[in-house]
Amino acid sequence: MRILMVGAGGIGGYFGARLLEKGEDVTFLVREGRKKKIEEEGLRVNSRHGDLHLQPALLTKTMQAEPFDIILLSTKAYQLEQAIEDIRPFVGEQTMILPLLNGIAHVEQLVSAFGEDAVIGGLCFIETTIGEDGSIVQTSPIHQLVYGERGGKRTSRIAKLKAHFDGTKAEFVLSEDIDQDMWHKYMFITAMSGITSLMESPIGPIRKLPSGQSAIRSLLEELEAVMTAIDAPIKKGIADIQLDKVNSMDDSMKSSMQRDMEKNQGIEADHLQGHLIEKAQQEGVSVPVLETVYTKLKLYEENNDRKK
Known part of the structure; x- marks a missing residue:
């Protein structure tokens, strides 16, 4: 082959x-x-x-x-x-x-x-x-x-x-079931990259704060709601499963998106967070935390473009 x-x-x-x-x-x-x-x-x-x-x-x-x-x-x-x-x-x-x-x-x-x-x-x-x-x-x-x-x-x-x-x-x-596996990873990477990039912090310090735990949970629940609305092949209650996964990660873990932002490199905001915001708007699903994350990422892109 x-x-x-x-x-x-x-x-x-x-x-x-x-x-x-x-x-x-x-x-x-x-x-x-x-x-x-x-x-x-x-x-x-x-x-x-x-x-x-x-x-x-x-x-x-x-x-x-x-x-x-x-x-x-x-x-x-x-x-x-x-x-x-x-x-x-x-x-x-x-x-x-x-x-x-x-x-x-x-x-x-x-x-x-x-x-x-x-x-x-x-x-x-x-x-x-x-x-x-x-x-x-x-x-x-x-x-x-x-x-x-x-x-x-x-x-x-x-x-x-x-x-x-x-x-x-x-x-x-x-x-x-590769379709389900891809959607589950999509949820995880969208939440993980979004929350660490928004807070400009490894995952450990974020989740140690009660407000940080709440933000992570809310973002995951929003993502599950959007994916459910568009009939994505996800498990029921996947937000709780993903939250457990986030909480089991090493304290020092950063997302690749966060690392790219630290190096002033390109990011996949539209492909990850932006795509689901479009779906949320089409289905009438409220996603305030996801929109906050996306705003942060788009401002980064605009500032980065101006520096070039």
Whole structure:
């Protein structure tokens, strides 16, 4: 199976490297600058699960190659439109596209671009960053990628994909209900990124305050109300389950959105919080905490744009 990883950053680079370590046929689609650096220094992963130093096959969008069997996308939402154009030359009639983006709106974009059958479901749980030397740094015990057919069917292509994913030195999980899994992660990441970015604090100090606990609970309940109104495939009472998860996290935990804001980088406000505000407005659901979060994020974006 020919596998194309779009990008060699923290997520695509890590999971691609683990598949390559196993012996899978993996190619990375990268920008010219990243290609040159990897060609000179290799692809390096520093991980508590074992370090890697590999010399992978590389492509840029201007190069030619036969269609791939599966393409894994781990870009930011605001990079998706360009990524879609970049991968078009490498998509064939049988190509599966496996997105690992946060949120849910990207599924519609990919289906619109490549067709309903091409897009399968996916998500991941991992903490990674790119070190100053360009290496991928992965420090947490969790390095999980979850995938499956949207709609829950067990198809021959998913069985084949599972055979190639199994045995990798990372946790590749074939989901029984990837649609529900994606929506549950969407709720969690929207709440976690929203509350830590709004308060400009790790999760620990926020939840220790009674008012902080109340804010987290209210935001989760709003998200559940919106998702219920649009008939999203979520469990009843998921807000309580997600609150328990938030309260079990390490005190020092920050969201990736919060870290991006600290570095004056782009964020996924429209893709995460904004998308659900649109749905709330359509369904007449009141979401004051979510709107407060979104206001904070949009002000950050406006201020950041002015600095450029």
